[in-house]
Amino acid sequence: MDFLHTFLKIVSQKLSWVTTDYSIPWKRYVLAFSWGNTLFETYLLLRQYPNYSKTKPPPALANHFTADVFAKSQNYGRDKAKFSLVSGIYSQLLETAILFFGGYAWAWGAAGSVLAYFGYGPEYEIPQSIVWAAILYAMSSIPSLPLEVYRTFVLEEKHGFNKTTPWTFVTDIVKGWFVGLIIGGPFLAAFLAIVRWAGDRFVPWLMGFLCVFQMLMIFIYPNWIQPLFNKLSPLPEGTLRSKIENLASSLKFPLKHLYEIDGSKRSSHSNAYFFGLPWSKHIVIFDTLIKQSAPEEVEAVLAHELGHWYYMHPTKLLTVSQLHLFSILAVFPPFLHSPPLLRSFDFPAAVAAKPPIIVSFMLFQMILAPIETVVGIGMNAISRKFEWEADAFACELPAKVGGAKGKANVDAMADMGDRLGKALIAIHVKNLSTVWVDWLFSAVHHSHPTLTERLKALDEFKMKRKASVKKEL
C-alpha cells in the first residue's frame, strides 16, 4: 500500500502545475478536441458512405444475400449513416452551446438554488452534487429526445425493425430515470463520501468500492432492473434446451438458468449472451433468434458465446478496464484541487476556491476525452480479437468436448463451424447488416469483425482442423 501511495504522490507532484497555473485554456482545449473528433467521425462516415452505392454483395456472400435483401440492407445502412451524420453534428452543437455559455457552472448554481429552497446551504456538497448531475443529465438528454423518437419511429420503423409502441417508449424513459435516481443517486453519494473521507489516498478505496458495486450489479441488474424492461422466462423443454444443456455440461460450464428474453417487444434485432458469477452462470437467448434460426444454429451461436467464457474473455476485459480505471484515478488527485480548472469553465471564484469533488471529476473526464478515444479504439481491437477466438472455439469444439458421451458428442458437434456460419448469415440477413465496410471506419467503430471476414476465417479454421485430423491419422 505504501509503495502505491508513494507512486501516486510522485504522479501528483509531476502534475502539480495543474493546481496553480491559470494560463491553460482548458475549455478551449476541450472544445477544440471535441470538434476535431466530430470532424474525424464525419470523415469516417464519408469514407463509408460510397459503400452503400455498391450494387452487389461481396463475392463470399453472393449466394446468401438475394438481390432484394442486399438492396434493403444497403438502404438501411445508408439511412443509418445519414442519421449518424446529422445526430453527431447536432450533439456536437449542443455540447458546444453548453460549454460556450458556461452551462456546467450555471447548473451548479441552479442545484444550489434548489437546495436553498429546501433550506440547505452549500455545505451540503453531496446532495448538491446529485442535483447537479440530474440537471446535467436533463440538459443533455432532453434535447436528444427528438433524435431518439426519429430513430425509433421513423428510421427503424421504415425498415421494419421497430416493435416499440409510443407507450413502451415513454414508460422506458420514465423507468430509466427512476432507475438512474435509485441506483445512481446512492452510487454517487458513496463515491463522493469515499473521496472526501480518504482525501488524496482515495485511489485504492475507490477501486475497491467500484469492484464491490460491479459485483452487486450482477445480482441487482437481472433481478430488479431488467424485469422492469423485459420479461425473462425459462427456455421451454425441447430440442434447443437439451442441446444447450448438453453443450454446457460437456464443457463444464456452470449453467444455472437458461432464459428466453422477449427482445421482440422493442425490436426485431437478435442476440444471445451469458452473465453471472464464476460458479453460477445464466444464459439469455432472444426470442427473435430462436424464431429465425434452427435449434442446431442457435446451439452454434451459444458455442461461440461459451468460447468467450472458455477463454475468460469477460475476465480479461474486466482486468483491462480495471487497469484503465486505475490509471485514470491515479492522475486525478491534482485536478481535485485546481481552482484554475473550474475558473476556465466559468465557475465563480467562490466555488472554484474549494472545488466540489464531482465538478472536478467531470471536468477532468472531459480533458481526458482524447485519451479515451484512443482507448476505445484499442478496446474494439481487443474485442474483435476475442470474437475471432470465440469463432475458432466453436469450430474446434469437437476437440474440446468429451465426458460421458464423448464420441457421440464429438460427432454431433463436428459441423459446428458450418452451423455458426449459417446462423451468422441468418442474423445478418434478418438485421439487414451492412456488408461492405471501409477498413478505417470498421477499425474505429466495430467491436466485431465483419460477416465476410468471419465466414472467411471459419473456412480457414475448418481447413486447419481437417489438416490436423489427417496428420493424426
Ligand SMILES: [Zn+2]
Ligand atoms: Zn462474441
